[in-house]
Amino acid sequence: MTKTLIIAEKPSVALDISRALGGFSREGDYFESDEYVLSSSVGHLLTLTNPDDVVRGKWSFAHLPAIPAKEFDLKPSDKKSTERLKLLVKLLKRKDVTAIINACDAGREGELIFRYIVQYSGVKKPIKRLWLQSMTKTAIVEAFENLRDDDAMKPLEAAARSRAEADWLIGINGTRAMTAFNSKEGGFFKTPIGRVQTPTLAIVCEREEKIRAFQSRDYWEVHATFVAAAGLYEGRWFDPSFKKDEHDPEKKDSRLWSLASAQSVVAACRGKNGTVTEESKPSTQMSPALFDLTSLQREANSKFGFTAKTTLALAQTLYERHKALTYPRTDSRYLPEDYLGTVRQTFDTLSASDSHLNRGHKEFAGKILANGWVKPNRRIFDNKKVSDHFAIIPTLQVPKELSEAEAKIYDLVTKRFMAVFFPPAEYRITTRITEVSQHRFKTEGKVLVKPGWLEIYGKESQGDDANLIPVADSESVRTEDIAPKALQTKPPARYTEATLLSAMEGAGKLVDDDELREAMSERGLGTPATRATIIEGLLNEHYLRREGRELVPSAKARQLMTLLTGLNVKELTSPELTGEWEHKLKQMEQGKLDRAAFMRDIAQTTQVIVKRAKEYEQATIPGDYATLQTPCPQCGSVVKENYRRYACTQCDFSITKHPGGRTFEIPEVEELLEKKTLGPLSGFISKMGRPFSAILRITDENKLEFDFGQNNEDDAEPVDFTGQTALGKCPKCGAGVFDNGMNYVCEKSVAQEKSCDFKSGKVILQQEIPGLQMTKLLESGKTDLLDGFVSNRTNRKFKAFLTLQENGKIGFEFEPRPAKAASKTAAKKAAKTTADAADKPTAKKAAAKKATKTASKTATKTAAKKATKTAAKKAATKTAVKSTTRKLASDIPDDDDPAF
Structure with a gap:
């Protein structure tokens, strides 16, 4: 009998498909049915x-x-990929497998994952495409009933391969060319660039330049308090003849640009009577559109401070594991026109569910159904605005248990889904003009008449604006109080992840070409699925850093922008390259553009980028460089920045801008020149490509050197800590522990007679250990949870507590996983596997025996648990902590590093 091989993108999706279709038994890392x-x-x-x-x-x-x-050429992504590849190739080459179904995620990336696997295997067998929008059982079954032909997917495959290869060509060649240019004078200064990440960085850097160049201007507003028969109200002076100035957007109708002008208004109106006219008109406000991924990421960042990466991960979990949301990696905010029935079913489910996660939704879902608000509406249902995927909405499966963060995302999506079907909110907007001595003052009020969709968000009251006291038409009022208010113009705000996502989405506005701008209006910079990764990549490469919720470009970012501008590589500093690519890739997906022609253009662009870097012959790169405030440590003259160094204008003193591949920030250089020492600092890279931390020092010979904190060995001079405050008591001998360069050390470890060896690094696996945390460690045996450790093996960040061990050494402790939930999941999987195996007649006997054995073991464990409930709980927790500690500690090759 011949069979069809189904390849999903993740094991969890394969498990869901096996459950939806039924009849499968598990055979290690794959399932099989008839x-x-x-x-x-x-x-x-x-x-x-x-x-x-x-x-x-x-x-x-x-x-x-x-x-x-x-x-x-293709290669396995990592060592872990090799075994799974061997399995898939083996399955693809099975003689009884005569056809293949691509069940990877519905989109470019899913298409690429599948096509690479088939290419790697070398097989040539018929292919069908499974296009999943939701992970519910019903959606999976329906998708299998409507498999797409492989010929229809060829344009998407072409676009997916072209995008990946184009990114490779620009990224690989551009990064190596700029790195080679920056490493001409020695060292290795890695300079990553990318087709999307570099224009994104340019947007942030341009905003930062505007902030730095901004010169604040003083202006005044005049605020008055008026007395009417019904009470007091306030008004603000404005100029009714004001017209917007395109060349000076800071000018507004309420701003006066001299104190004398403001004082003249005050003098003219103080104590005088005025007349009132008022205009009131109704206004409506529609709910925002349904979420696509980018708008969901913006909302979650604004409301909860979630990063774009976190929001994507949570939405993916709600889609994949909980089956509670539809496919999240979408750029559409609309639903298909034939989706009305599904929407009504979803509201039926929401109105009937008793899940505690649905308590705030039941009433509103029922109200939508009762009023018949689900009906054709182009603002919600529009086939022309649905591409590969539709908007993110809840599914027919209401979750019963979610984490706090998952629940927040589910609540956001569900409320937005309900809100679009509610009527608009209705307001009455009142504008009151008070005229005193030919000067006019404006007072505005906004009263919520009917909450409409705002009811879902608990906004049923009229709010603060409803307190506008009534006045009669042409009533005479007296100016009770009036005064000028001194203010200053403010620079544009720095980008947050929410606003940067908006800028990336709307990057087409920065493109001059009409056709390209139209292409980018659909996608912008990157795609909804990749924007989070792009931002995280800029942070990981230290081009950006987070300050609260703000994203601030680093000195390394400014250096890159200077280089690309100086080399005239405009293709990488504006969104136009991406605009052109997205336009062409879209045409390719529609079968209107030849892939070979597109790749020829990319190869030409690559040649130009490398050529400009290779043939640049000037001594430096022109740019806007800083003049330092701190004088030269050698002669006291002025130190200025150039492209590669900070150099004195009078003598031969200079230091590199990138020691160990890490770029100085201006305040760091100022501190180094003033104190001749800086650090400890992280982010340096050794010649072997390994990260390290060190203190930077300017020697007596005015040379820059690294201090690794290894200079206090047996032959070193003793250290005197007189006048310093100890951070705590040494866990080995009880003496004081002090801050000493790169380390925290026991005072007896650096005394004349060294009688103790306690020492701990101030930077451990790229995580700086502040003095307050060291004090806490010495006093209580444990720090707070620190989240900046980076594994040397996997280069992944992880969280851990530092703990004092019995021998006085410092170790890691990790957050335990919830053992109970894990046990339930494992039991459920075991039961399912046994049940699936039992479906086969030949396996019934073995399955029955296995089930009996499992039941017996379970009964025994349950009895034991009941008998020793408290002790077992404590033991389980302790075991979980130790197990987690061992697992993560094994991932850290430097746990015996002197830093510990």
């Missing part, structure tokens, strides 16, 4: 081969540009 073999990728198993895999050694112009002559 009709299907079912397995999955684990995300991207394959990636395009880099030049480093072929040509070893330092990146240089000698090996650029790197443009594959034929088809791009």
